[in-house]
Amino acid sequence: MKYKKIAVVMGGPSSEAEISRKTAEAVINALQSKNYEVNAIELNPQTIVDDVKKSQCDIVFNAVHGKYGEDGVLQAVMQMINMPCTGSDVLASALTMNKAASKRIFLSAGISTPKTMFFKKIDDEKFDIKQQIMDGFDLPVVVKSVDQGSSIGVFTAKTEQELAEGINEAFKYSQEIIVEEFIxxxxxxxxxxxxxxxxxxxxxxxxxxxxxxxxxxxxxxxxxxxxxxxxxxxxxxxxxxxxxxxxxxxxxxxxxxxxxxxxxxxxxxxxxxxxxxxxxxxxxxxxxxxxxxxxxxxxxxxxxxxxxxx
The missing domain is CATH 3.30.470.20 (ATP-grasp fold, B domain)
Structure with missing residues (x-):
């Protein structure tokens, strides 16, 4: 047994907090069945360092979906206090959480991925985003906010009206969106x-x-x-x-x-x-x-x- 005392960090301010807690519950039960000593910690950004230290754990099991858990923030904080943490490191987590960043990496590396257009919220002041999409794609298309998971902020648009609504909704979740060809x-x-x-x-x-x-x-x-x-x-x-x-x-x-x-x-x-x-x-x-x-x-x-x- 490499690590004996585990802190399972879950929840937090993410839109996926409810699912995160369900993940944590399953993980806690599983690790306890293997005779690990397990503490559950609700992610509070203001107190997370003190909470982890107070648990006297050997390692953090990251069960936080979305914001802070998948974007590299929790990993960075744990790295600063020399606390091992499950999953990918800071950079890999940040890259893959941001759909625009990971998409650019895929495209530059020749990884097969759907044709994509990238837009920031401020672009709406410079040109008609919907028209650019219509000029570049046949409908349907998939509109995605860049930093959500669990299919939150993802919209399939089959008509011009659905496209306009999808763009507006996706921008409610992030300042940048991607639009993919529908496969x-x-x-x-x-x-x-x-x-x-x-x-x-x-x-x-x-x-x-x-x-x-x-x-x-x-x-x-x-x-x-x-x-x-x-x-x-x-x-x-x-x-x-x-x-x-x-x-x-x-x-x-x-x-x-x-x-x-x-x-x-x-x-x-x-x-x-x-x-x-x-x-x-x-x-x-x-x-x-x-x-x-x-x-x-x-x-x-x-x-x-x-x-x-x-």
């Missing part, structure tokens, strides 16, 4: 684990009851189905797993990360984004695929601790 096809995800040597787990195909894998369908039991392994040819399976590992290598993700992709109708895979703090609830993808690959949930949580270097 019609199959929704896939690949969990990648490891530090220097990264390995993919089996590919999951996600099928939502109403065809949209949104916040509700992600976290409501029975509203989406995970097909493991995704029914793909051996060649295509290898190609998608290789692409997922390459995406994690170019962004330097460590620990366990989840790569979300679309597979077009002509079997071209496209990386959408990387999640460095993937959900660990009973309906979450990573625990599901790990179980299929022979890794029970408690062992997965322990793996995530063991991958953190002292």
């Amino acid at each position: 019609k096809g199959r929704e896939l995800t690949v969990a990648v684990y490891g530090n220097k040597e990264k390995r993919p787990m089996s590919i999951i195909e996600i099928v939502a009851e109403n065809g949209v894998y949104d916040y509700h369908n992600k976290y409501t039991k029975g509203c989406s189905h995970h097909i493991i392994p995704a029914p793909l040819s051996e060649k295509l399976t290898r190609e998608i797993q290789k692409l997922s590992v390459e995406a994690c290598e170019i962004t330097n993700c460590t620990g366990v990360a989840r790569v979300d992709l679309m597979l077009s109708e002509d079997d071209i895979p496209y990386v959408l984004e990387i999640n460095t703090v993937p959900g660990m609830t009973e309906t979450s993808l990573v625990p599901d695929v790990a179980r299929h690959d022979g890794i029970e949930f408690a062992d997965l949580c322990e793996m995530m601790l063991e991958m953190v270097e002292k």
Whole structure:
């Protein structure tokens, strides 16, 4: 046992705080079943350093989704007090949390990703954002705020009116948005684990009851189905797993990360984004695929601790 006393940090001011607490609850129960001493800490930005120190923990298990947990802030604070923390480091977390930054990295590295346009809120004073999108894309398109997770701030626009509404809504969540071409096809995800040597787990195909894998369908039991392994040819399976590992290598993700992709109708895979703090609830993808690959949930949580270097 590399670490004995664990502080599971959760919640905070993020729009994903509720899901974060569900992840933390599952992780705490799992680690306690492995005889770890576990403390739960609600993320309060003003007191987090004192709270972690008071817990006298050996390591922080980062269960914070979204703001502060996935953007590198918690990792930076823990680094300053020499406290080990699960997951990717500051830079990798910041890059992958910001969809605009990670998209630019993918494009520059030749990682297959949907065609994208980038806009800042101040651009609306200089030109007609909606018209630029209409000039550059055929509808439908996908409008995304750059720094949210769990499908929050993501809108599919099939008409000009929906596009205008999607732009306005996405800007409510962040000062920058991206607009992607709509890839019609199959929704896939690949969990990648490891530090220097990264390995993919089996590919999951996600099928939502109403065809949209949104916040509700992600976290409501029975509203989406995970097909493991995704029914793909051996060649295509290898190609998608290789692409997922390459995406994690170019962004330097460590620990366990989840790569979300679309597979077009002509079997071209496209990386959408990387999640460095993937959900660990009973309906979450990573625990599901790990179980299929022979890794029970408690062992997965322990793996995530063991991958953190002292």
